[in-house]
Structure formats: C-alpha cells, structure tokens
Amino acid sequence: KAGVTQTPRYLIKTRGQQVTLSCSPISGHRSVSWYQQTPGQGLQFLFEYFSETQRNKGNFPGRFSGRQFSNSRSEMNVSTLELGDSALYLCASSLVGTGKSYNEQFFGPGTRLTVL
Amino acid sequence: QKEVEQDPGPLSVPEGAIVSLNCTYSNSAFQYFMWYRQYSRKGPELLMYTYSSGNKEDGRFTAQVDKSSKYISLFIRDSQPSDSATYLCAMSRETGGGADGLTFGKGTHLIIQP
Numbered sequence: 001k002a003g004v005t006q007t008p009r010y011l012i013k014t015r016g017q018q019v020t021l022s023c024s025p026i027s028g029h030r031s032v033s034w035y036q037q038t039p040g041q042g043l044q045f046l047f048e049y050f051s052e053t054q055r056n057k058g059n060f061p062g063r064f065s066g067r068q069f070s071n072s073r074s075e076m077n078v079s080t081l082e083l084g085d086s087a088l089y090l091c092a093s094s095l096v097g098t099g100k101s102y103n104e105q106f107f108g109p110g111t112r113l114t115v116l
Numbered sequence: 117q118k119e120v121e122q123d124p125g126p127l128s129v130p131e132g133a134i135v136s137l138n139c140t141y142s143n144s145a146f147q148y149f150m151w152y153r154q155y156s157r158k159g160p161e162l163l164m165y166t167y168s169s170g171n172k173e174d175g176r177f178t179a180q181v182d183k184s185s186k187y188i189s190l191f192i193r194d195s196q197p198s199d200s201a202t203y204l205c206a207m208s209r210e211t212g213g214g215a216d217g218l219t220f221g222k223g224t225h226l227i228i229q230p
Contacts, residue, residue: 004159033217043160043204045217055215090159103211105218107152107159 002026004093004108012114018079021111025072025093032074033105034066037088046089049074050096078113086115119143122205122221130229135192139205139221142186146207146219149181151190154202154223163203164190195228202226 005024013019025032034046045058049068066076072093078085092105122139129135137151148167152160166172169183178191188207192199202225206218 035217035220042222043206043218043220045219048215048217050215056217058217092159104162104165107161109157109159 004091004106006089006091006108006111008111009109010112010114012116013081014116015081015083017081018077019081019113020075020077021089021091021113023074023076023091023093023108025074025091026106029093029095029106030072031094031096031103032068032072033092033094034074034076035090035092036060037090037110038086043090046076081115083115086113088112119219120205120207120221123224124222126225126227128227128229129195131195131197133195133228135190135195135199135226135228137190137192137203137205137224137226139188140186141188141207141219143207143219144183144186145209148208148211149179149188150206150208150218151177151179152204152206152220154204156201160204197228197230200226200228 007022031050033048035043037043047057047066048055052068063079068074088110090110092107094103094105120141150165151163153163154160164179166179166181169181172179176193180189202223204223205221208218
C-alpha cells in the first residue's frame with residue numbers, strides 16, 4: 001500500500017506570494033491533518049479534515065487555509081507569505097471509526113517551504 | 117509554558133548504552149501518548165503508543181506513562197547507530213489525534229556513537 005504522498009517536496013517563494021501544497025492520503029484513509037514543523041516551535045497542528053469538512057483548526061492566522069476533496073486528497077494554502085512561514089509542512093492521514101483501540105496517524109515526507 | 121516539554125538535546129551516547137528520553141505535559145485531558153522517530157528529510161514514524169498510564173514494551177523499546185506526575189518516558193536498550201534520529205513525544209485526547217490533532221514535544225536529537 002502506498003504511503004502518504006506530498007507535492008511538491010521543496011518550494012521557494014518570496015514574501016507576499018501565496019502557495020498551495022498537496023497531500024494524498026493512504027488509500028481508504030478519510031482523515032487528513034496538517035502540521036507545521038520549525039526548529040523554534042517544533043511540530044504544531046494546523047487543521048484536520050474529515051469527509052471534506054474541517055473539524056478543527058490550530059492557533060494559526062487566517063492566512064492558513066485548507067480543503068479536502070471527495071477522494072480525501074487535501075490541499076493547504078498560505079496567502080501573503082511571511083518569512084516566518086518558512087517551515088516543513090507535514091500531512092498525516094488516519095482511519096476513523098474502525099473500532100480499533102488506536103488509529104495511527106501516518107505522516108508524509110513533508111514539503112519544505114522557504115520564504116525569501 | 118508549552119503544553120508538552122521535551123529536552124531538545126542533542127543527546128550523545130555510545131553504542132550499546134541504554135537511552136532514556138522524557139517528556140512532561142500539563143494537560144490532564146491527554147489519554148494517548150505516542151513516541152515518533154524522525155530521520156533527517158523524512159516524516160515522523162510511529163514507534164509506540166500507550167493508552168493512559170502504564171508500561172509497554174516492544175523489542176528494544178519500552179514506553180512508560182505516569183499520568184499522576186504528567187511524565188512519559190521512552191527507553192531504548194542496546195542502542196544502535198541506526199537509532200540516531202530525532203525522537204518526538206506526542207499526546208492526544210482522542211485515538212489517533214482525532215479532530216484535535218496531536219500535540220508534540222519539540223523532539224530530542226539522539227546520536228549513537230559507534
């Protein structure tokens with residue numbers, strides 16, 4: 001079974017631009033979560049989508065948004081990029097409601113975004 | 117104060133040593149406790165999870181959770197150079213993070229010297 005894939009793997013943008021990142025979850029997984037990883041703050045939860053609905057959002061400004069499509073693929077968008085948005089953006093997928101004792105989150109390799 | 121505190125290291129030990137990694141947390145609502153391993157240029161991969169308090173062993177790895185002290189640990193026995201990575205503790209109220217996602221420590225960079 002293929003793992004979580006993220007595209008592109010690397011991006012370089014300039015301040016003020018916007019960017020869209022893509023995530024394809026493991027087949028059959030309907031929950032997709034996004035995280036931002038920086039050396040200063042570590043891994044921080046951005047938002048989670050299930051069945052095309054955003055169920056929760058972390059403490060990030062409105063410039064960060066996302067969506068999920070009917071095939072569970074997800075995109076996140078960052079508008080008006082700032083230098084501090086430089087980070088590794090990780091996507092994770094999981095099964096929901098399986099009745100198992102634990103539903104693991106499987107992470108993709110991430111997209112490395114550099115804002116100049 | 118962050119919800120989850122973890123010493124970033126680096127922690128350098130000789131091959132074969134026992135490694136102890138720890139996290140403290142403040143949110144008593146956390147019920148699931150995980151340890152992830154992250155190699156350079158890769159996404160985190162789940163090593164172990166524990167529900168509520170107690171110990172769990174898997175090969176050379178042992179996870180301990182003490183909810184009364186809000187303290188979790190990961191022990192690695194007979195450490196190998198291939199164990200060199202960043203180890204992240206993570207916690208959640210719901211299984212797999214649920215709608216709230218996972219709350220992570222900053223990660224401890226571990227180096228096993230051959």
